[in-house]
Amino acid sequence: MPTNNYLPHLDGYVDNEGPKIVTSRFNDPNNYKISNYKASGGYQALESALDISPDAVAAEIKDAILLGRGGAGFPAGLKWGFLPDVYPRYLVVNGDESEPGTYKDRLLMEHDPHQLIEGCLITCYALGIETCFLYVRGEMALAQERLAQALNDAYAQGYIGKNIYGTDVGIDIVLHWGAGAYIVGEETALIESLEGNRGMPRLKPPFFPAVKGVYMKPTIVNNVETLSNVPWIVTNGADKYKEFGSEASPGSRMLAISGHVNRPGVYEVEQGEVTFRELFYGDNYCQGIRNDGDVKMFIPGGGSAPWFFEEQLDLPLEAKAVGAAGSMLGSGAIVVMDQTTDAVKACLRVVRFFARESCGKCTPCREGTSWEEKILQRILDGAGRPEDLDLLLDVGSQISPGDYPKAAWEAEGLEAVPFPPKQTTICPLGPSSVAPITSALRRFRPEFEAKIAAGRTTVGASS
């Protein structure tokens, strides 16, 4: 049997002894095999779902307030309710995980592929879907292999395909894989990509996937982690699920904490129960900043999110609270930067990401992000001009007009501008490039000015 551990084992999962919903089987290294999965109760949620009516299953998920884990945090049950009475309908699993800092869907696919498959099958059953596409990021070779094996085994054993569990229910799951383009994580771009096209987003409206998705048919796009929660909810019920987490955000989240912490890793954390401070410093979690340092800034929800600073350390890890403070929990990616970090360099790196990943469809994003990158690079290369700083903000405002979230640093007394901001683009990728700029420039303008004044490159962000 082929194994894909050609290189030293790489796994960021940290068992923090907290509540376990989606990582309950992570401690079994062979859980990806169907025998192990079944031995620990796998595919029983599917069996019990088949015993009740599809709408009852959907109602249970809706009742559980299962928030989407792909970034936007939209309740899955509510989204499912938008499907018009049109067939065929499709389910597309978003496993394209590429947001900077995000690292959880890959683990879920590698460690527990059957849990995801079971979640897909239950969702398809609930929504009258016969074909599900599992879109895995192209660069995730091991996840693809494990899912392929899992699907083959589940087909062979009668969990997928014709007559599931001997019933008349038939559902196919097709494994699809990408080829390297961050934008394809955006749901309408994902659909374009699945149709064999360039991954360029469609405008919503009119192309809301639930109404006009794959092949212009109603389509539900859900994240890997979102769907991995489904079997647990069906087995244990919505009420039990809601015992975890906060009222608005029940359950747990998988969070990847990277950067300058002592114990970076992927943790399953109960929503709203922990603050950033506990997460960064707590013994059960990241155990402090390296070299006993302090946080200079941190990204609370992936590269697209506006930055937070020490004032926000005591916010609970919960979508509403973070949103009100001007950023987002997004894809559960927290990047911590200590005091040694060069704000200009960090800012450029995130901006460069968006410039490189712009699909090129909208003028403001295509031209604006690369212009932002060029200006920042010039400043870093020592060729900055004083007027470049306002120019940067101005170019940003052409992609994302109006004030960018400001409450994050002007905490006291100021009303938060909700994220996402206004945009002149089709999708939020272009506007996302503005987040690091406004974040860094508002907070650390003197650092930028110093670079311009020095007129030379500062070497080494930090090490």
Place this chain on the structure above:
Amino acid sequence: MTATESSAVKATTGVPFTLNGQELHAEEGELLIEACDKNGVHIPRFCYHKRMESVGMCRMCIVEVDTGRGPALQPSCMLTVTPEMKVETESEATKDAQDGVLELLLANHPLDCPVCDKGGECPLQDNAFAYGPGESRFVEEKRHFEKPIPISDLVKLDRERCILCDRCTRFASDVAGDSLIHFIDRGSSTQVNTFPDHPFASYYSGNTVQICPVGALTAAPYRFKARPWDLTGSPSTATVDSSGSRVLVQSSQDKVVRIQGVDSDAVNWGWLSDKERFIYEANVSEDRILQPMRRAVDGSLEPMRWNDALKQTSEALGKKAAAIGGARLTLEAQHVWQKVLADEFSVVSYDASLGDDVSADVVDSLPKATYDWAFNAGSVVVVVGQDLKEILPSIYLRLRGVVKDGSVELVEFNYKSGSLAKLARKSVQSRPGELAKDVKQAFTATPGERSSDLNCLVDTDKPLTVIFSRPNVAESADYLTEALQVIQSVRPDAHFLPAFRRGNTVGAQLAGLTPGVREVATEDEIIVEQVAVVGRPTAEILQEAANGEVETLLLLGADPISDFPDKALAEAALDAVNTVIAVDCFENPSVASANVILPVAMYGEVNGHFVNSEGRLSPLGARVTAPGLVRSDLEIAASLAKTAPQSNSDAQSSLETSHMLGSEPIAWDLLELSSEGARIKTPTKPIQRVKADVPTVADGLRLVIGNKLWDQGTIVENSRTLAGLCETFKVRINPADADRFGLTAGAEIVVKNAKATASVPFITDSSVAEGVLWAPANVRGFDPRSFVTFSESVCYVEVSAGEQK
């Protein structure tokens, strides 16, 4: 333009919305940008194009819209007006957003307006002027690409100028169906390009140049020929085929330098085929005949004076004379020629069609459809005959559009499947001699035997239009006639639309320049009396000439040696007559045997009218003066009238009252007026039913000679850039037949019948019906008409393996 036109008809019902504080109404489902246009509010745009699906990607048309959830910036080209929507096109936020997009578009755009073909008529330049910031804040190095690269023989692409609006690429894939240019790469490196070694060889490539909002795409024939501010234009109509596409003929320094499509709702929607667009190159061809010529004893041509030429012509026409051609003339010229020939010279043998199209009698007998009627949602179109893409390419685009979006069902009957076969409900492959039988079978089969795809043919709830053309010149025209009559008998409600290859064929029919029974309208009733048979079919004329019964043959821009189905007969006829007079602009195989050549004005050099296949009347505009000693047809005909032996010259006055619309053959009451101009209501009258004979079953394959858009037609051959587009001769055979006859790819095959033998290259092609040998008409390499005997209703050939190459 549209704004002022339609602001007169402001809607008072529909979807209420507020535009800059004004309460207005939009149509149900109308796009905001269109609703604004209608109300005289212009929103800048680049990617939006009325005739294509919006993509909303340039973001220039962004405006502030409040749908009840607070103001947001939305692209007006993607947003349908919803009730109570509030739109601000002048607000600070709108202006800022639009200025921003413009600055970003200009950031990487080269500042080469002074040397750009588009400079002066460039939407980017205009918008920059109207909305743009004063100077660029972009100090970085601009994006670089290799300077203009040819993406086809006709079009060059400068990627540095491209603003990635997706117009050309959308046109290529969505409208033309020739997805040969595409976005390549990603983000700020995105470019438009072709696949290596797969050029943008589309019949429609020129449209991309016209719709490119900047100077990224340029047409090889036009590049650097003129500056937009030097151009003057005349509205006109394309005459290379009978589509009747509306165009603007533009000139600079008395030379036609560009033809642009005009967006006519009823006809071509702004699109043109490259043939319609670039044909003007022939006007300035070096080979053009610029003065009257006569053939010397040694066979060479020598100049002569007009007076002598006219005198000689007049004398020759006074003897036993016949005339062929005239389908490409203006309606006025056709009318005057008919008058001069019949009344002044008593010539009764004349025919504007060359025996290779559908006869006037048949066309007259059928109730006609317009394009709009045919392509209306919910209808059925039956194509009988050739691939519309090859003969009426710009109308093909409209058919493709409605078939692709599913609003019209298409069924085709032909010997070689057309370009829409895959999208068609059914593509029935027939064989020469069996067309009528196959059509009958499809229309009259019992529901049980009929494939369900053909049910639309007999569903009387769906209006049915038959678009027909002569499917094959190597076969009797009667099969087509019978097929049409079968359809008419099963579906008396069916409408018909002829697809003539030659431009003003309907005009010639109306002017009486084609043979047939004529009926004339009187004041109160449309059809009253039958007039005697006039004219004579080309086939008979040529036969008589070959028999030595004709002394003079007048060629009105006709080349029977290249076009008449039986080449040998045409050659024999030209050989046998005493005098051949050619009214033409170039030498061609027929003109080569002319004794006198009268040089005639071309497209863009004469005024007049054109009647398209729908019967729609449209103007032909003179934009430039005819070069040299060239004269217009009308002038030549009128001068001849003066020299005629029994001159009583009615024609003279015809010339003076230069537009003939008050006099026969077109009575005013036959004109149906609409916003798109006049259409001639051609009355229908029955003709004799045809019962075509059943072909004898012979061995071998049945020859089909079909048309390609690019052939060796005289005008194409004399257009510098187009001449190279004509392929070399290859026959096509269904793979099953190739197997049957043991023909191997790559080898030549020997084609043979009683009349001729030839070794020709071939390809297998499953779109060709089994039992058929398909050969292109009039292309380089070989002339398949050598096999045709006009009197035989089906032409059989034998094939065998030739020499291995």
Place this chain on the structure above:
Amino acid sequence: MSRLTSAAVIEAEEIIARYPRKKSALIPLLHLAQAQDGYVADDAMEHIAELLDITPVEVLGTCSFYEMFKREPVGKYLVNICTNISCQLMGGEELLHHAEKTLGIKSGGTTEDGMFTIEDVECIAACTEAPCMQVNYRYAGRLDEVRFDKIVSEIREGKLAIPAHGNLGDVKQHIPQERESGIKPPEQTEAPAWFVRRMSESESEVTINANK
């Protein structure tokens, strides 16, 4: 360089059959071509266009959008070093420079022996293990100069069995015909019978409950 082999065509046909519309198979087929040649050759794109009934430039349009597809040969081992934010913070850029120095090539270049190509890539979803990289899309994390050099020499010595560039995995999805429930073009698909039946039954259940 080459069209798909007949074995690849058989695999391609199985992949195509899994989709309601042919063109959806485009990206998987491009991977197939890349697995065959190590990059996506023009001829392969033309072949794929034929299989999917689209034009070659439509294939190229999609192919060129995605970073993983290489249109020119690359090294047998593609070394993708992440320099995105989490890795940058932990020394990703320094790692990249070290790799460039060690292998004697710049990012984007290929060693003369055709063994290695280096790329400076965006986040590869292993951020907690920064700095990290992928070799032919197999991960290595918490790297430093020593560990990087060790991996390179183990690859050179054949001690690490990483398949050549283009091969993403040995296990492929295979849906046995008799198990497939029915993947049809969307035009020919209606509401699943089981769904209609169960939903109507559930409604009657609701009425029964209401009657109680």
